Amino acid sequence: MSNEDPLSTTAVAQRAASARVDAAEDSATPPMPPPAKTKRKGRPPKAKGSEALEWSEPMTASLMRLRYETYSSKFLSARNNATMQQQGNVTVASAISSQQSAINSSPPQRLKSVMEARFATVIDQLQTQNNNLAALVEFLRKQ
Structure with a gap:
């Protein structure tokens, strides 16, 4: 400790100067940003009514029959995979839905x-x- 009187003018001046330096340092450093929101991990929850279609034996047999017998010409005439999906898969899905009374949307x-x-x-x-x-x-x- 110093022997100076805490109310002396030099002690007061030193404390004031120290306070100004601290204030200047506080304004020079930017404030800390708020913590970022954490990204959820895993698969998002499924919407109601979007349950997966469960394939039964008759549905699978119907799918194979439609794909390789009834609509085979559409699949074979397709130029590429995108065309095949557009032409054949939609037709097969709608046919299975109507045959098996299952909604495949x-x-x-x-x-x-x-x-x-x-x-x-x-x-x-x-x-x-x-x-x-x-x-x-x-x-x-x-x-």
């Missing part, structure tokens, strides 16, 4: 993309056959 985005692909295919076919595209567009607008 796709997510809405998948249905939208399938419908867009079908529409694009129809338009391409109409253009290659030189059919009246304006009449089709007018018909679709009325719907």
Whole structure:
């Protein structure tokens, strides 16, 4: 300890200078950011009503029969995997749903993309056959 009087002018001046330095250091350092939210690990919870379809023996047999007998020409004529999925898999899924009275639905985005692909295919076919595209567009607008 020093022998100075704590109320002397030099002691007060030193404490004031020390306080100014501390305040300057506090303003120079940025405040700590709040802790980041932790990312949840694992699979997100499933929505209600989105349970997986359980395949039974008759459904599996029906799938194989449709895929390799009834609609085999669609799968074989496909140019690539994307075309095969668009043409064949949707047809097979709807046929199984109607035969086995089970609902096999796709997510809405998948249905939208399938419908867009079908529409694009129809338009391409109409253009290659030189059919009246304006009449089709007018018909679709009325719907």
